[in-house]
Structures are given as structure tokens and as C-alpha cells.
Amino acid sequence: MKDKLIDLVNITKSFDGQTVLDELNLYIRENEFLTLLGPSGCGKTTTLRILGGFETPDSGQVIFNGEDITKLPPNKRQLNTVFQKYALFSHMSIAENIAFGLKIKGKSKTYIQDKIKYALKLVNLEGFEDRSPDSLSGGQQQRIAIARAIVNEPKVLLLDEPLGALDLKLRQDMQYELIRLKNELGITFIYVTHDQEEALTMSDTIVVMNQGYIQQIGTPEKIYNEPENAFVADFIGDSNIIPSLMVEDKLVKILGVPFKCVDTGFGKNKPVDVVIRPEDIDLVSPADGTMTGIVTHLIFKGVHYEMEVTANNFEWLVHSTDMVPVGTEVGIKVDPFDIQIMNKPVSEDEEAVGVEE
Amino acid sequence: MKNKKLLAGPYLFWSVAFVVIPLLMIVYYGLTDTSGAFTWDNIAKITTPENLKALGIAVLLSVVSTVICLLLAYPLAMILSAKSVSQSSFIVLIFILPMWMNFLLRTLAWQTLLEKTGVINSILNVLHLPSLDIINTPYAIILGMVYNFLPFMVLPIYNVLIKLDRDVINAARDLGANSRTTFFKIILPLSMPGIISGITMVFVPALTTFVISDLLGGGKILMIGNVIEQAFKQGSNWNVGSGLSLVLMIFIIASMAVVAKYDKDGEGTAF
Numbered sequence: 001m002k003d004k005l006i007d008l009v010n011i012t013k014s015f016d017g018q019t020v021l022d023e024l025n026l027y028i029r030e031n032e033f034l035t036l037l038g039p040s041g042c043g044k045t046t047t048l049r050i051l052g053g054f055e056t057p058d059s060g061q062v063i064f065n066g067e068d069i070t071k072l073p074p075n076k077r078q079l080n081t082v083f084q085k086y087a088l089f090s091h092m093s094i095a096e097n098i099a100f101g102l103k104i105k106g107k108s109k110t111y112i113q114d115k116i117k118y119a120l121k122l123v124n125l126e127g128f129e130d131r132s133p134d135s136l137s138g139g140q141q142q143r144i145a146i147a148r149a150i151v152n153e154p155k156v157l158l159l160d161e162p163l164g165a166l167d168l169k170l171r172q173d174m175q176y177e178l179i180r181l182k183n184e185l186g187i188t189f190i191y192v193t194h195d196q197e198e199a200l201t202m203s204d205t206i207v208v209m210n211q212g213y214i215q216q217i218g219t220p221e222k223i224y225n226e227p228e229n230a231f232v233a234d235f236i237g238d239s240n241i242i243p244s245l246m247v248e249d250k251l252v253k254i255l256g257v258p259f260k261c262v263d264t265g266f267g268k269n270k271p272v273d274v275v276i277r278p279e280d281i282d283l284v285s286p287a288d289g290t291m292t293g294i295v296t297h298l299i300f301k302g303v304h305y306e307m308e309v310t311a312n313n314f315e316w317l318v319h320s321t322d323m324v325p326v327g328t329e330v331g332i333k334v335d336p337f338d339i340q341i342m343n344k345p346v347s348e349d350e351e352a353v354g355v356e357e
Numbered sequence: 358m359k360n361k362k363l364l365a366g367p368y369l370f371w372s373v374a375f376v377v378i379p380l381l382m383i384v385y386y387g388l389t390d391t392s393g394a395f396t397w398d399n400i401a402k403i404t405t406p407e408n409l410k411a412l413g414i415a416v417l418l419s420v421v422s423t424v425i426c427l428l429l430a431y432p433l434a435m436i437l438s439a440k441s442v443s444q445s446s447f448i449v450l451i452f453i454l455p456m457w458m459n460f461l462l463r464t465l466a467w468q469t470l471l472e473k474t475g476v477i478n479s480i481l482n483v484l485h486l487p488s489l490d491i492i493n494t495p496y497a498i499i500l501g502m503v504y505n506f507l508p509f510m511v512l513p514i515y516n517v518l519i520k521l522d523r524d525v526i527n528a529a530r531d532l533g534a535n536s537r538t539t540f541f542k543i544i545l546p547l548s549m550p551g552i553i554s555g556i557t558m559v560f561v562p563a564l565t566t567f568v569i570s571d572l573l574g575g576g577k578i579l580m581i582g583n584v585i586e587q588a589f590k591q592g593s594n595w596n597v598g599s600g601l602s603l604v605l606m607i608f609i610i611a612s613m614a615v616v617a618k619y620d621k622d623g624e625g626t627a628f
Contacts, residue, residue, distance in 0.1 A: 080532065084524070087527065091547055100529070100532050101532035
């Protein structure tokens with residue numbers, strides 16, 4: 001287990017009387033690729049801005065390497081930020097942009113020259129020194145913004161939806177680019193996004209946020225396979241969220257039909273929510289299924305077919321590479337470990353809101 | 358397309374009748390003598406000591422006024438741009454309010470205020486303070502120019518600053534710049550188009566004014582505008598007046614060309 005590098009303790013922040021962050025606690029380890037994921041207004045950008053020093057929390061502390069930096073201005077912090085809209089200095093050349101931080105630190109001319117060369121090579125934009133930022137495409141500007149930040153050798157790089165303005169193909173390329181950069185530089189990345197796919201692809205740790213509260217912290221696999229509440233299940237990928245009854249340990253009644261599962265410790269006859277991912281549902285012959293239903297919709301999605309199966313008055317979302325025609329009677333089967341049991345939401349922020357990308 | 362061209366008709370007529378033809382007339386009068394024969398004499402009149410002095414005073418006073426306007430306007434524009442829209446629009450209103458009053462009236466008001474037995478001196482007398490004796494001096498003219506033209510400096514700078522991306526400033530801070538460096542390396546260079554626009558909009562009318570120098574200078578201080586006015590009205594010599602106007606026009610175009618060289622974005626041509 002690596003050391004804690006940053007510790008956010010009881011951070012609260014409100015704007016114009018509206019609470020954006022409420023008693024937020026989060027720590028970030030050295031060399032981690034941590035993503036703050038959530039819908040707009042969930043507080044993820046505010047958290048990043050507090051880390052960068054552009055906002056001061058109403059209460060709480062930001063601890064960096066054991067030191068309280070809550071009130072330290074941005075220019076005194078060992079972090080650098082890549083902004084959403086790049087924020088390059090349009091009146092300077094690319095080289096001047098990258099050299100900006102180094103000149104302030106009073107580095108020698110040759111050191112700066114070397115660093116510019118190194119940074120441009122790292123982001124695959126060699127020979128761009130004398131170009132003006134306005135002459136670059138969005139993706140290129142974003143790389144320059146990254147280069148400008150990393151030449152300062154920050155301990156932590158903060159990235160505020162840096163790929164948001166790019167088109168899909170470029171976005172995917174940049175995701176691999178960022179993973180490569182992170183591995184080459186060996187520094188901590190804190191990444192803000194509302195795109196669940198981006199978060200799953202790049203992160204070591206994902207922090208899912210909603211309405212100013214952290215919903216779940218975990219690895220991409222854990223977040224996807226074992227969502228802790230309806231909001232997380234719904235926000236990350238497609239899912240069937242079904243109100244159910246936990247009969248006893250390892251047995252849950254879904255839509256009145258008993259299913260074997262692997263979860264324990266919920267007590268007896270307790271109402272719960274069950275999450276089943278669409279790709280975890282097997283469509284079998286009616287005789288072999290735990291439950292039977294009729295296929296009502298069929299859409300070809302490329303990699304798989306998306307089907308809707310009506311069974312016990314519930315519309316099951318099913319993904320499968322095998323096509324089953326509309327109107328077919330099928331059996332529904334789910335492996336016990338593919339059934340994820342969650343407690344019922346206890347507050348509004350834990351509820352599913354149907355936000356799908 | 359044809360219809361759109363038609364829409365430009367009224368303006369075209371207006372500009373031909375009241376801009377192009379008068380300009381050509383000024384060129385004609387400026388390059389002829391009273392008998393209508395071609396001559397450079399009217400242009401050469403600028404080299405007489407009195408006229409050179411008038412041009413020099415005009416340049417000096419308008420440069421000083423422009424600098425004072427800039428020094429007053431920039432901090433104000435910065436404060437305004439940092440405030441929320443509802444707060445700043447009130448302050449902008451206070452600034453624009455006087456502009457709704459006629460410019461001559463406002464200048465006349467200053468004359469009354471500054472007079473030896475005027476309002477300001479009466480108050481100073483009551484308070485047993487030394488009286489303010491600046492009416493009919495260059496100081497009064499500068500005061501009048503700054504008062505009249507300050508809004509034209511504030512607004513273009515404010516417009517540029519309000520459009521400045523906050524994250525660009527944050528980026529500079531993030532890269533280690535303190536507020537002083539951020540201002541001189543980032544904010545000031547990025548607001549140059551507004552500054553140049555403001556300079557243009559203050560310097561040009563200040564250079565050519567004759568009303569302010571007439572009313573607040575008591576006719577003792579002649580600026581080039583006054584000389585041209587006198588040539589037309591008192592001397593009834595349209596030829597000399599036109600010749601000097603041509604010189605002044607060329608002088609303004611040249612100085613604006615120098616200013617425009619520093620204005621890469623071309624936003625400063627707002628006059």
C-alpha cells in the first residue's frame with residue numbers, strides 16, 4: 001500500500017447558499033490515477049478546484065504530503081492543472097507557453113530549451129515550438145496544455161474534463177496517450193469527468209459522486225461489478241435495477257421468484273435493490289429458465305444485440321451476441337455471482353436518476 | 358443578394374452626400390488659393406510658428422489627457438470586470454449617465470464650476486482654503502478632456518477584460534505566477550486591443566477639439582482645432598482652414614497607423 005499523498009478532510013463548500021460539497025473525505029495515494037466521476041453539479045470540478053487552490057473550502061482541510069495547504073495560493077502548490085478549455089496563452093508561442101512556469105522558477109535557458117523539446121516529444125508534437133496556439137486543433141492544444149503543465153514536474157497533475165471538447169476517435173486516442181504519459185512520468189493524476197467509459201478505461205481508482213456526496217470509491221471492476229447503490233449502478237453502464245426481497249443469506253426473491261445469490265449479511269426478509277447487468281443475463285429455453293418471458297424489442301448495436309424481455313411485469317434489458325427474434329418465449333437465467341444486492345437508497349443522492357451516456 | 362445591396366442605398370447616399378463630397382471639397386479648397394489656382398501654400402501654413410505651436414499644444418494636451426484617462430480607466434475596468442453583472446451594471450450606469458447629457462452643456466458646467474468666483478472657489482473661500490485658479494489654463498483643458506472622454510476609455514477596456522477567460526488567469530497562477538506577474542505577462546498583453554481602442558477613442562477627439570479649449574481655456578490657449586475654426590469663421594478663409602484640416606487628418610491617420618501596428622487583432626479600429 002502506497003502512502004497517502006493528498007488527504008481531503010471534512011471539506012464543505014457552498015455557493016450562494018447552495019451546498020456543493022458536504023463533509024467530503026477522500027485521500028489520494030502516490031502514483032494513483034484517480035478519477036472523480038459524476039453528473040454535472042455533483043461537485044467533482046469544485047473538488048478539483050479546491051485541490052488546485054482556485055477555491056477555498058468553507059470548512060475542512062486539504063493536506064498535501066502531511067502539510068496543510070488549504071489556504072495556500074495556486075502558485076505556491078506543487079500541483080499543475082490542465083484546464084477544460086486548455087487555457088493556453090494566445091499571445092505567446094507554443095514554446096513560450098511551455099516555458100512560462102519554468103521562467104518564473106528562474107531556470108536556465110538551456111534547461112528550459114531542453115525541457116520544451118522533451119515535453120513536445122512526450123506529447124508527439126515535435127517541431128511545434130514557434131507555432132501560435134490559435135493555429136492548432138483542439139487535440140493539439142490539449143496536448144500543449146498537458147506539456148505546459150508537466151514540464152514543471154508537479155507531484156500531481158489535475159485534469160478537468162480535458163477531453164470533453166474532442167471528438168470520439170480523438171478522445172479514445174488521447175485516453176491511451178494519458179495512460180502512457182502517466183506511466184512514463186510516474187506522477188499522480190487526478191482526473192475529472194462525467195464520461196463513465198473514460199473513467200473505466202483509465203483509472204486505478206474511481207470516485208463516484210452525486211449531489212456533493214461520494215457514492216462509492218473503488219477500482220473500475222469493483223465499481224462496475226459491485227455497485228453499492230442504485231445511483232452508481234445506474235450511472236455506470238446499463239443495468240436492471242429491480243426492487244426485491246432478501247429472504248435469507250444467499251437467497252433473494254426477484255419479482256416473486258427465488259434466485260440464488262452470493263451476498264450475505266442483509267438479514268431476513270429485508271427489502272433490497274438488485275442489480276443485474278444486461279450482459280449477465282442468459283436467455284435459455286423456457287424449461288431451463290428460472291423465470292420465463294417474451295422478447296419485445298430487438299436492436300442491433302454492433303458488438304451485441306440489445307433486447308427487451310418482458311417477464312413477471314418487468315422489462316429486462318438483455319445484451320447478447322446471439323439474436324433472439326421478437327415474440328419468442330425465453331427462459332431467464334442469472335448466475336448467482338452476477339446478482340448484486342444493494343441496500344435501498346436512504347437519501348436522494350443514492351437514487352438512480354436515469355442518467356445514461 | 359440584390360435586395361441586400363438595395364438596403365445599403367440610404368446609407369450610401371448619406372455617406373456620399375455628407376462624407377465623400379465634403380472631403381473632396383476640403384481637398385479642393387486645401388489645394389487652391391482664393392482665385393481657384395493650385396497651390397501648396399495652405400498646407401505650408403502649418404509651418405508658421407503660431408500654427409506649429411497650436412499643433413504642439415494640441416498633441417501635448419491630448420497625450421496627457423489620454424494617459425490620465427488610461428490610468429484612471431484601467432483599474433476601474435478591472436474592478437468592474439471582477440464584479441457580478443448586477444453590481445457592475447450599476448457602476449457602468451453611473452459612468453454612462455453623464456454621457457446622456459449634451460457634451461457642450463457639461464463643458465459649460467465645468468466653466469461655471471471653475472470660474473474665479475465660481476462654485477468651487479466659493480466653497481473653498483467659505484472653508485478658508487486657498488482658491489483654485491486653473492480656469493483659462495491648460496490644466497482646465499486637460500480636466501475637461503479627461504472628464505468628457507473617460508467613458509470612451511473605460512468601456513473598450515472593460516469589454517476586453519470581461520471576455521478574458523478566468524481559466525487563463527488561473528493557468529498563470531497555477532504555473533507559479535504571482536498576481537503581479539500574472540498581470541504584466543497575461544492580463545495586460547491580452548487586454549491590449551481594448552487599450553488601443555480606448556486610446557484611439559480618446560486621443561483623436563481630444564486632438565481635434567476646439568470647444569473644450571474655447572470654453573475652459575478662455576480663448577487664450579490655441580489648439581490646432583481653434584486655429585482651424587478661426588480660419589473658417591473669423592478669417593472666412595476656407596482655403597487655409599481646409600489646408601490645415603488636411604494636415605491634421607494626415608497626422609491622425611499616421612498616428613493611428615503607428616498604434617494599429619501594435620494591435621494585431623484589429624479590434625482597435627473602433628473609431
